Amino acid sequence: KNEVEQSPQNLTAQEGEFITINCSYSVGISALHWLQQHPGGGIVSLFMLSSGKKKHGRLIATINIQEKHSSLHITASHPRDSAVYICAVGGSQGNLIFGKGTKLSVKP
């Protein structure tokens, strides 16, 4: 069974700071997902990646398959980035195994 660990659990940043959230998993996977959960509870998929790096706007996700590690970076953070960021890995039937999430708060 895959275990997904995220760090840090909580993160407070000042507007404009560069932010990194880390994720590690225990069993080899075919894909890793980064998701964002809004304060109201809704979940949005940010990235799905199986190798290398992906970029979307100010968000960058990287993965190292050999080390079973992924990072989510946010450049020039903004208060509207405040949310819970969740790492999840794909199970055998495509179901997702979730980490506990990182609660990010960006102060103006």
Place this chain on the structure above:
Amino acid sequence: EPEVTQTPSHQVTQMGQEVILRCVPISNHLYFYWYRQILGQKVEFLVSFYNNEISEKSEIFDDQFSVERPDGSNFTLKIRSTKLEDSAMYFCASRGMTGGNQPQHFGDGTRLSIL
């Protein structure tokens, strides 16, 4: 952009009652999922559904739970004889078929409160 829609957004039910949570997945998607998130905890997988049958279920998904796709558009989760510990946010998700891994699209969730 197509969305997964879930109804109701909040359901309050007496313990022991049956509850049905409804989801309308994205129309051309073929894989469907239910997840739950107990307050303050991580999201947990309940069940996956493909080709009109359950493809995988977690140990949480016991005989109290059932899923159905009654009419080709709705995807429902039924919880019989609800317990206090069933109180949680329930998320439906769907994904397409093309290629291997595909991102899952989530609904906004149904908050289930058992009294």
